[in-house]
Amino acid sequence: MNDITEAEAQAGTEAEAPLLVAARGGRPSRTPVWFMRQAGRSLPEYRKLREGTAMLDACMDPDMVCEITMQPVRRHDVDAAILFSDIVVPLKAAGVDLDIVPGTGPVVANPIATEADVKAIPELHEEQVQPVVDAIGLLNKELGDVPLIGFAGAPFTLASYLVEGGPSKHHERTKALMHGNPDLWHALLGRLADITAEFLRVQVQAGVKAVQLFDSWAGALSERDYREFVLPHSTRVLSGITGVPRIHFGVGTGELLPAMREAGADVVGVDWRTPLDVAVQRLENAAPHLPKPVVQGNLDPALLFAGVPALEREVARIKREGEAAAGHIFNLGHGVLPDTDPDMITRAVELVHRQG
């Protein structure tokens, strides 16, 4: 605990949670670990609970959100809970006509193409996500010292769903709008940044101890495009959050790490393609005036299929490489894959926590 400041230490047990110590650039008593998508499809108790309930209904049922969020904490001894939700939840809550179709993903009734479409995107009001507020209240009672991470999808990733009308491999309509009509693009991302910022503000006010901004598809962009068309909007979202650490994550973002930090991240999520020590070096070279960076990552989720000896080697390597950072939160380089054996997740947590 020696690395955290006196003020943080005075904040009591919550500030001493390993995840929060690492997020602030300190050396906690053990390497904190949680796994993106730890709450969800890989757990039989989750699949049983979800039977007969549509995804977006589950996300708006406080008891169900609480239970699903707690399941991996009980089972795996992870160092954080991640709020069970979906990146389209605030859009749906605000009134955008969309649904999550099993096997497909989000499907948007009226994809965005015109100025009128953009103007028709509603604002998000706190009362529309009251079930999420209630779930956070329930969770903070159950979680004790384990911090709850709130989350939202970043404006670019939300825009891709809205413009393509659903999940997209190549994001061609999104990029066509971005390059073909930059004014409309920025208007769209401005609206989405408002929704995302409000959703995160509500979560922080309700008591989450950290937030993660998921820009899942940002890795589809070059750094140039990211900086011109995305960074200003994600910056606005992240700069509105105070008092809790902000984690910023995307997949395939090796070229974007410095820009994603610049957006206002306290912790930069790194996928498995870039070793953590290389990521730290890249972040330091890009911003030598900033404090030493804090990173989160970066086990390839496929390694949870490779057997214990391989998993053990990879966990040890990643912990070693993570020492290059001021703080390291262990995680996957992407979310838990649906067919993952939950026992391998538990095993991975044990390996991360093991000393030496």
Added chain:
Amino acid sequence: MNDITEAEAQAGTEAEAPLLVAARGGRPSRTPVWFMRQAGRSLPEYRKLREGTAMLDACMDPDMVCEITMQPVRRHDVDAAILFSDIVVPLKAAGVDLDIVPGTGPVVANPIATEADVKAIPELHEEQVQPVVDAIGLLNKELGDVPLIGFAGAPFTLASYLVEGGPSKHHERTKALMHGNPDLWHALLGRLADITAEFLRVQVQAGVKAVQLFDSWAGALSERDYREFVLPHSTRVLSGITGVPRIHFGVGTGELLPAMREAGADVVGVDWRTPLDVAVQRLENAAPHLPKPVVQGNLDPALLFAGVPALEREVARIKREGEAAAGHIFNLGHGVLPDTDPDMITRAVELVHRQG
């Protein structure tokens, strides 16, 4: 033409094709351009010709291969033809039980999991791809000065199809085999390298003027994994090819470019995420003893949906950035997307060829 060697100049008009001059690190009379997947789905004349013929049957019909390969050359004035084929063609020809299912992609009857499975992978014999040889013969008569590029899938990408049983988003079984059973993995890639090397040898002997090795999925790997589990096998494939330039391409390979060059590439394919001047710098830093690199790329295929003014800006930028290389072959950073308007491809070629 001053940059090509005397021997190359003596080879006559074929050696003077802009693509071949650039591939050898020279400055041709115009920036050569071709587009991955230029032969195929985006062209109405292709869709008409293919009606009623299965993909793998089309790939083994010399007249059809010749016609489909010629269609984009006639329509777009590109500087190279790319042999119409599919990366599973040599596997199918050798006797692996697989098919290409429309809307899904390759589907393998018995996915590879055991030593017996690996030992059962047959060798490829020249006569099994005689229709491809015949197609190359027909094409060389029709093409005149326009060089024909042969191609094959790299061992890793082939392995992913064989292990997963089809296209895969996360390659989890493939990576599990790689890390969990490295001996079996290397045995598998050795077999696939044999097939790929033979397929390319046959194409070169039949008269293709360059080859491209497609490691479509290599970008799913970290550099460490690529170097340990893939590079030796792709090196064996590329080192077996002499007398024609070797292009080596994958998507999302910003971290892998130096390793992919090291495998024996004369030309390194770069996707749109890494600007060409950055790619050249990265290649030079990694191998200062080698000649200045030659690159291919790297227009985002989504830009063909963004309208002419945006396309014009991007083409100009990429040509400018390509000047950092010894030679630059203009291409997309990935294949032509199925819904692309063919007129935009023609327009892109005109923009690349425009001086200044």
